[in-house]
Amino acid sequence: MVKKWWKESVVYQIYPRSFMDSNGDGVGDLKGIISKLDYLKNLGVDVIWLCPVYESPNDDNGYDISNYQSIIGEFGTMKDWEDLLAGLHDRGMKLIMDLVVNHSSDEHAWFVESRKSKDNPYRDYYIWRSGKDDPEGDGVTEPNNWGSFFSGSAWQYDEATEEYFLHIFSKKQPDLNWENEKVRREVYDMMTWWLDKGIDGFRMDVINLISKVPGLPDSKEGESGFINGPRVHEFMQEMNREVLSKYDVMTVGETCDVTPDDAILFAGEDRGELNMVFQFELMGIDSGPTGKWGVAPWKLSEFKKIVSKWQVELQGKAWNSIYLNNHDQPRLLSRFGNDGEHHSVSGKMLATLLHTLQGTPYIYQGEEIGMTNVRFESIDEYKDIETLNMYREYRDNGHDHSAIMNSIYAKGRDNARTPMQWNDEANAGFTTGTPWLAVNPNYKEINVESALADEGSIFYYYKKLIELRKRHDVIVYGEYVLIDAENEQIYAYTRTLGKEQLLVILNFYEHPARFVLDREKVSFDSNTAELLISNYDVPANQDIDQLTLRPYEARVYKLTVN
Ligand code: ISL
Ligand code: CA
Numbered sequence: 001m002v003k004k005w006w007k008e009s010v011v012y013q014i015y016p017r018s019f020m021d022s023n024g025d026g027v028g029d030l031k032g033i034i035s036k037l038d039y040l041k042n043l044g045v046d047v048i049w050l051c052p053v054y055e056s057p058n059d060d061n062g063y064d065i066s067n068y069q070s071i072i073g074e075f076g077t078m079k080d081w082e083d084l085l086a087g088l089h090d091r092g093m094k095l096i097m098d099l100v101v102n103h104s105s106d107e108h109a110w111f112v113e114s115r116k117s118k119d120n121p122y123r124d125y126y127i128w129r130s131g132k133d134d135p136e137g138d139g140v141t142e143p144n145n146w147g148s149f150f151s152g153s154a155w156q157y158d159e160a161t162e163e164y165f166l167h168i169f170s171k172k173q174p175d176l177n178w179e180n181e182k183v184r185r186e187v188y189d190m191m192t193w194w195l196d197k198g199i200d201g202f203r204m205d206v207i208n209l210i211s212k213v214p215g216l217p218d219s220k221e222g223e224s225g226f227i228n229g230p231r232v233h234e235f236m237q238e239m240n241r242e243v244l245s246k247y248d249v250m251t252v253g254e255t256c257d258v259t260p261d262d263a264i265l266f267a268g269e270d271r272g273e274l275n276m277v278f279q280f281e282l283m284g285i286d287s288g289p290t291g292k293w294g295v296a297p298w299k300l301s302e303f304k305k306i307v308s309k310w311q312v313e314l315q316g317k318a319w320n321s322i323y324l325n326n327h328d329q330p331r332l333l334s335r336f337g338n339d340g341e342h343h344s345v346s347g348k349m350l351a352t353l354l355h356t357l358q359g360t361p362y363i364y365q366g367e368e369i370g371m372t373n374v375r376f377e378s379i380d381e382y383k384d385i386e387t388l389n390m391y392r393e394y395r396d397n398g399h400d401h402s403a404i405m406n407s408i409y410a411k412g413r414d415n416a417r418t419p420m421q422w423n424d425e426a427n428a429g430f431t432t433g434t435p436w437l438a439v440n441p442n443y444k445e446i447n448v449e450s451a452l453a454d455e456g457s458i459f460y461y462y463k464k465l466i467e468l469r470k471r472h473d474v475i476v477y478g479e480y481v482l483i484d485a486e487n488e489q490i491y492a493y494t495r496t497l498g499k500e501q502l503l504v505i506l507n508f509y510e511h512p513a514r515f516v517l518d519r520e521k522v523s524f525d526s527n528t529a530e531l532l533i534s535n536y537d538v539p540a541n542q543d544i545d546q547l548t549l550r551p552y553e554a555r556v557y558k559l560t561v562n
Contacts, residue, residue, distance in 0.1 A: 001477050006250035008476050009046035010466050011362045015327045018419045021431035030076035030084050037087045044466035047094045049203050057107050059172035060385050064105035068190045094200035101187045102206045103173040111174050118161050125183050126174045127166040145218045151389040178210045188242045201250035208255040227257045236273040252321055253277045260313035267318040276319040281306050293407040300488050300508050311480040320359025330415045334373035342510055345552040347458040348535035349506050352554040355465040356504045358480050366420050368462040369451040373415040374440045383437050384413040423449040474500040483521045489513040503557040507549035515547045524559035532556045
C-alpha cells in the first residue's frame with residue numbers, strides 16, 4: 001500500500017445550510033463556519049468537505065448549481081469563502097469542494113440558452129430528444145422509460161422547442177451532455193480555476209452517471225442506461241490527465257450502485273482516475289423489496305459480509321472511503337445504534353468501527369456529538385425535495401399517511417439536515433432567527449456545549465480515535481481480516497501491518513455478549529495486548545481470550561504478532 005496523506009486523514013463533512021448561521025436569517029453560512037474552525041481543530045479532523053456553496057435556486061439545496069464560480073448570496077461572498085480557506089489552511093486543515101457536474105440548474109446560463117432554440121450554440125450542452133409516438137395517449141410520450149431518482153419520469157417536456165430534456169434528478173437539474181467535448185472543457189477549466197484558488201480536492205457528486213448509453217434505449221428491469229455508462233472511465237481519465245494530475249489533491253467520487261470491481265476501476269492505484277469512491281452497498285442493507293422507502297430489518301452477519309467484502313476486495317488495489325451517514329442518509333446512531341438508553345455507548349461503538357476499518361473515515365456534522373434522527377408531526381415541516389416528491393407520489397398511489405411518515409422517520413434526508421446543535425439555548429444556538437428547518441427537540445441534552453463539558457462524551461471519544469490514527473500506522477494501513485463471520489451479536493476483526501496487529505471487538509446490541517477469541521485466527525503474545533480505546537472502563541490486564549461484553553461495548557487492542 002502506497003502511503004498518501006489522504007489515507008491518513010479524517011474528513012469532516014459540512015452541510016453549510018445547517019451548520020451555523022452568523023446573521024440570524026435562519027440559514028447557515030460561511031461566516032458561521034469560520035466561527036467554528038477552532039471547534040473543528042479541537043476535534044482534530046484534517047480535511048473539510050464542504051457541500052455546495054455555489055449560486056443556486058435551491059431546488060435541491062445547492063445540488064442544482066446556476067453558477068459554478070460564484071458563491072450563493074445567502075451563504076456569503078467569495079471573500080468569505082477565501083477567509084474560510086485561509087482559516088482552514090492556517091490551522092493545518094484542508095478543504096475539498098463538492099463538484100456537481102452530472103447536471104446543473106435549469107437556471108444556469110448554459111441551460112437558459114440551451115432551451116431557447118434547437119440551433120442555439122448551447123443546445124448540445126444538455127440532452128434533448130423529441131418525444132416518441134404514442135398513438136394510445138395524446139400523441140407523444142417521453143423519449144424512453146428512464147425514471148428520476150426524485151420520482152416520476154427522467155424527462156421533462158419543454159414548450160419552447162417542443163422537445164424533452166433529461167433530468168436524472170429534479171426537473172430543475174437537467175443532465176449535462178458529457179458527449180460534448182465543449183462541456184468537458186468547461187468543467188475542466190472550472191475545476192482548474194478552483195484548484196488554482198488553493199483548494200485541496202473534490203468530492204464528485206454522482207460522478208458515475210455522467211456517461212449515458214448511446215441511443216438512450218429503454219432500460220430493462222435491473223439495468224440502467226446511465227449508471228457506469230460506456231465512456232465513464234474514459235472521461236475520468238481525461239479529467240485526471242487534464243486537471244487532477246497537475247495537483248496534489250484528494251478526490252472521492254460518489255458512485256451509486258457500484259461493486260468492488262467497479263470501485264477498483266474508478267479508484268485503482270494505477271488507474272489515473274480517482275483516489276476513492278463512496279459506495280452504497282451498506283446504505284441499502286435496510287431497504288425492502290420496494291427500495292429505500294421500504295424499511296426492512298437487517299442482520300449483523302449481513303452487515304459484516306458487506307463491509308468485509310469491500311475491505312478484502314479492495315485490499316492492496318484501491319482505497320476505501322468509510323462513512324456511516326451523510327446529508328442524504330439517516331443518522332448512524334438511530335439507524336445502526338441505539339438513540340435511546342444506550343445513546344452514548346452505541347455512538348462510541350459505531351465510531352470505533354468508522355475509525356478502525358481500512359479506508360479514509362468521513363464524519364458527518366453532528367455525528368461527533370451523537371445527533372439523531374428527527375420525527376416531525378406534519379409533512380409540512382419537511383423541506384427535502386426527495387421526501388416531498390415521494391410523499392406526493394405515494395399518496396397519489398393510495399398509501400396511508402402514517403405508513404409514509406414512518407418511512408420518512410427511518411430514511412428521510414432531513415434526518416441529517418436538522419441544524420447543528422451547539423448549545424441548549426433557543427434553536428440550539430444555530431440561529432437567532434427562525435431556522436430554515438426546525439431543530440431536533442433533543443438539543444437540550446444533545447449539544448456541543450454539553451459534549452465539551454463532559455470528558456466522557458462521544459465528542460472526546462472521536463477526538464481520541466482521530467489521535468490514535470496519527471500514532472498507529474496499523475490503523476491506517478493494516479490489512480483487515482474478519483474473525484467471526486457468523487456471530488449475530490459481535491463484530492470482531494483484526495488489522496495487521498508487519499508485526500503490529502489491532503484486535504477490534506464490537507458488541508452491536510444492548511444485550512451482553514460472550515466473546516471467545518479464536519486463537520487460530522489471532523496469534524499474539526498476550527503480554528503485549530495494549531488496550532488502545534474502549535467505551536467502558538476495562539480492568540487492567542484482563543484476559544482477552546474470553547470476555548463478556550457489556551451493551552454496545554467496543555474495545556480496540558494493539559498486539560504484537562508472535
Ligand atoms: O439521497 C439518496 C438516497 O435516496 C440518493 O438517491 C441520492 O440522491 C444520490 O445518492 C445522489 O446524491 C447526490 O446527488 C443528488 C443530491 O440530491 C444529493 O444530495 C447528493 O449527495 C443530486 O445532485
Ligand atoms: Ca445566515
